[in-house]
Amino acid sequence: MRFTLNGSAADVDGDPNAPLLYLLRNDCGAKGVRFGCGQGNCGACTVLIDGHPQQSCTMPNWSAVDRQVTTTEGLAADPVGAIVLQAFLEEQAAQCGYCINGIMVSLTGLLKQDPGPGDAALKACLNRHLCRCGTHLRILRAAHRAIARLAQAR
């Protein structure tokens, strides 16, 4: 199965019907794609497929073929992703940190489409993600920091 992973060509054998999550983690080394529920409810496994956030735990491998797949590992090399990552580090926006990779990927997807989203769009994006440690307010501050920095860059 051929696809583009974080800008590089990937060609991996596997069961086309198995969840993309495991292929990415175990065959491609993208450990930032995280298992949380396997049911598409928590957002920890979020990746971008052609720029759109998707839950890789409920996507079959075949649905990634010929697509551009972006994981956390691809954020630093992406102009928007790098700003998001930097914002989260500066805000120290994590407690256990397990939910953060998926959230940063989701936010990067949103901000690449709309660098100045309103509250409603931001909340809609984040509402696909669960955080148990109660880091929500820091995550929001990091998101706003990234948005502000993107505005400065324009």
Add this chain to the structure above:
Amino acid sequence: MDGVLPPSFAGAPLLGDWIRVRPDGGFDIRTGKVELGQGISAALIQIACTGLGVEPDQVKLIAGDTALCPDEGYTAGSQSIEVGGAALRHASAAARQVFAAEAAQRLGISASEVRVARGIFSAEYGERGMSYRDLARTFDYGGLRIDALQVDSRSPIAIADVASAPCFLRSDLPAKLTGGGFIHDMAIEGMLHARVLRGRHPFSRPILVDLAALRALPGVTEVLRVGDFLAVGGSDEASVVAASTAAARLVEWQVPVLPPFGETEAVLTALPAETSIPVSAGTPPAAGGGPRLTRRYSRPYIAHAAIGTACALAAPAAPHNEGPFQLTVWSHTQGAFKLRDQIAEALQLEPGSVRVIHVAGAGCYGHNGADDVAFDAALLARAWNRPVRVQWSRRDELTVSPMGAASLVELQAGLDGEGTISDLRIQVWSHTHLARPGWGQGVNLLGAWAADPAIACPAPLDVPLPTGGGLRNSIPGYELPALEIRHHFIAAAPMRVSALRSLGSHANLFALESFMDELAAAANVDPVEFRLRHLKDGRARHVVQTAARMCDWAARTPGGEGRGLGFGFGRYKNRAGYFAVATEVSVEAAVKVEKVWAAVDVGAIVHRDGLLNQVEGGIVQALSWSLKEAVRWGPEGILTSSWDDYPILNFDEVPLVAIELIDRPDQPSLGAGEVAAGPVAGALGNAIAHALEVRARHLPFTADRLLDVIQAG
């Protein structure tokens, strides 16, 4: 630092047990306290760096490795700063003074002239000096007994003090935010992936197993059945996960007979209990006098529900053949040494032949599945003689993991003629709040109970007062002429219970703080004023007054129009952090928490940002528990097994939070992770009562349950 020696040195008395100077000039700082996501690693590194006079890029923190680190018990109970921090503060200061004395000798100056910066000792900053590495070659610092060293906190050696140092960034976050850093990310060459098959209850038993069909599932190369322990393994994780799902039709489970599910009060009062009266103080007033009030409050069973599921790896021999270990286990356990001993006991190994290494897991809020899954991996690694990685499913996390215990609290009080409490009688119905591996007698590991008929689940044993389990924070922090506490200890629980953040404090302070408002109303006194009338401790009064000022309590409206402001206070364990909180809610179809104000006093602040993070997180989590969460079961087992049926607070529901930290540089530093739970629940109940003029007393405060309360009231 002068005076009592930190208790951690009893088992690790040498300087080298804590601090090692590496050949490359860097420092290994060894601690028994592990990073659970609470940010303790940053605080401990800050303490060690400040003590030594070095920078964070020069040190590496090694934590929770039974082969390398001191045994500091569990990383729990909000004691990491108090215990682990105290040990490192003392050890690093001891190291600095010992090396400074050596430097003084070598440089030919007096000890009082020595300065240290970035690990270089010199007569003046910037002059030729000697590094720790230079000096380490000349004497056996590592073999020095810490209790034989004079550590003087007023040492003339000038280094930055903790309070003026900038907050250290968390060194664990860069990896965790770029696709690594968690135990889930570890891979060992030749490892098998495994899933342990379990039913809808921790004590479910497989009564019909089609082993042949399990073996035939695609990707399954190993199947193990030992007693009631059942697992499948293979080299491809996706296949093994699919097999564990397919196994649902290949295994029939028998679930233990459970009492009918119902209101917490009904469930708990129907169970057999042992009654004791651990507190009886003062003299209740003679009959007559002011009004008396009796009220009951409760909280249900609560799941840990971390976003990442429990995970462990084990290898049947030391990796790369290092050392004498027959078994190495990687775990996100809170108690590496206890886990090591329990795994060894369960597998009939010498403890010294087992090594447990802590690696970060997802959020840890108490005794979760980390130890159980570690045993799962250990058993399988030995059975299959291969490295094994086990991860729990979302359903496992919400069903077979230990949970927070349900609790019922009844308070009865009288008011005297002056608007103060004359006497208070409390009754608490609760289970044990502690069943960790290494607590009490026997083995506390889920897989061991299943695999070995000789290993039974030990009789429950609660934490006694003064710290308490079910009775944690049952003794009010208020001044009371008479107090009686009656404990109905319910040993047999329908759910598997153990420590969940704040233990009994959530239920007890929820009840007490709700009751204080109800008493205040009966006495016709403002709720904050009522609390202050019963608080003598200056620090308690200060957090209460601060929180009241923050939320502009004085401008509080009469209420009853769907908007409410409620107050709560508590001092965790009556000896740890002080916390006062106000919550503002609006109630339409459901409760929306608009804003929370909190004042926190945890003594001398070490890591300000970590403290804010913990307090904010504790507030949000307490709101989630109190508004939304309850484990539910039926005859077929535990029903709440996915995020759909066990919802937690989401981004839409999180309020604005304002926190004021009160620094007390002369006071001992205290933990903050568990201060918020009870007072937040109380403030929430009080805000809802203020908004609706109807009192809800039984958590959770879901929309349906509040509707029932309104309709009944």
